[in-house]
Amino acid sequence: MKKHLSLLLAAFTAASILGSGLAHAQSAVLDRIKSAGVLRVGVKTDYRPFGFLDPNGKIVGLEPDLAADMAKRLGVRLELLPVQTANRIEFLQQGRIDLMIATLSVNEQRRKVVGMIEPYYYAGGTGLLIRKNAGIKQWADLKDKPICGTQGAYYNRGVAQKYGARIVAFPGNVEAQNALLTGSCIGFVQDSTLLGSILASGDSKWADYEMPLPVEELTPWAVAVPLDERDGPYGEFVSKAVTDWHRSGLLMSLEHKWGLPPSDFLKEEQAKVKAQ
Template sequence: MVALGLATSAAAQAPATPAAQPPVNTFQKIQREGVLKVGVRADYRPWGFRNPQGEFVGLEIEMARDIARSLGVRVEFVPVVASNRMQFLQQGQTDLMIATMSDVADRRRVVGIVHPNYYSSGFNVIMPKSVTPAAWENLRGRTLCAIQGAWYNRPATERFGVEILAFTGVSEVETALEQRRCLGWIYDDNLIAVMLADASGRWKDFHQPLASQSDTPWGLAVRLEDRDSAWGRYVGGTIAEWHRTGKLLEWEKAAGIAESPFLRRMHDALRDHVRTN
């Protein structure tokens, strides 16, 4: 009886163990709060940027609006950059990330990249027309401007021996390139094509003389724990529907982007081949 009393007393004095918190159901949270928080780029024309009125516009912005519309909720845009977009998602500052992120293995360990992928690009270098390297190997030891956190900074360094001068935002890199603080800017090849086609002529003295490297799909992301939940599956199904209907091709054209072979290939693979009329 004494031993029992001691045990009971000790148990009474022991600190209570906090009850485990149930996992957040993101799908239900979005519907309950009536708002979808999406991490997007504000400096990545024409995928995600602000127009002169300060409004978010671009291909990825249309994607976010469409998901919110299908859920019947309001969309809230949270501007992110390559160096913080995954952290914002992990910390719950966003429910979804549509921010030009390439789908690579190390990122899958951090956030829930949803399939199918929605876009694709490789990397290349935009440089002054006075610079005419015959091959990537000719860039060894030369300094290239880049965006912090871009996935291709590391392979470019390891494979071709370039030196990276990294900046947080696109405008900083543009200024550094125009000031010739670096030999060129290592960037997404499709974005370089958009820059070179700019009607303002800002980049008329630049070119893209090398072959693109490492074509890599882009992925939408949810929190890692949401990837296989109702929320992750809803997003994945929406992407598949965009490919099936050709909606992504339509948004791409409206944004003034040359047709992506990846989008054409995905649409042809998923579109309805049965004629009903």
């Protein structure tokens, strides 16, 4: 009898310790999401087809579709909040959003301030959109030329430092594109995926523009959570969801849905997760 009671006491003690450990492992962000019944996701509204406004003013695109899938997995309502390159990290740090799916390229500086989730979900590189008669045949031809860019985009520094371009930075992509169209600069440096989608849109205003230079520095994109949540339950949940996006083919399906050409990056990532 004493032995039986001792075993029960030991089991109760172990359960109490385990429960205490789980309590400490809880996520403040997950608790807030569950309590409020809503997942707030920061997405772009100027980056077709990844995030943009439809004719009715609704935010749509590949990344809003991913946000909707994440909210469904959590069993909560989705709230999409517009962010720009210049403020998206600040929104996440300030707790104004719970999750960022906003064409965020991975680099070491950003790793220090937000929780970049692996595996990464997409990839793009540095591209240049220019007028066909601009006379730009190679990246080196950009020396001392005015090039439109968006504030906070990592592409700006590389093109300025490597090729001597004079970057004219704007708050968002729409402003930069309008500046290019009105002749304020001779080119627009941005992610190759955005520039490719602009040319593929069929919009007549881009008929005289092209992207003739080779894409440089292909870089993966990450879904991001607050830095202190990256290695906890919330970060693990998001990581499992992204892994499933690759394994199930959801990302490839959305790529096709939104008119993007099949990317080698998604094929390679799917092969990796299926091999695990």
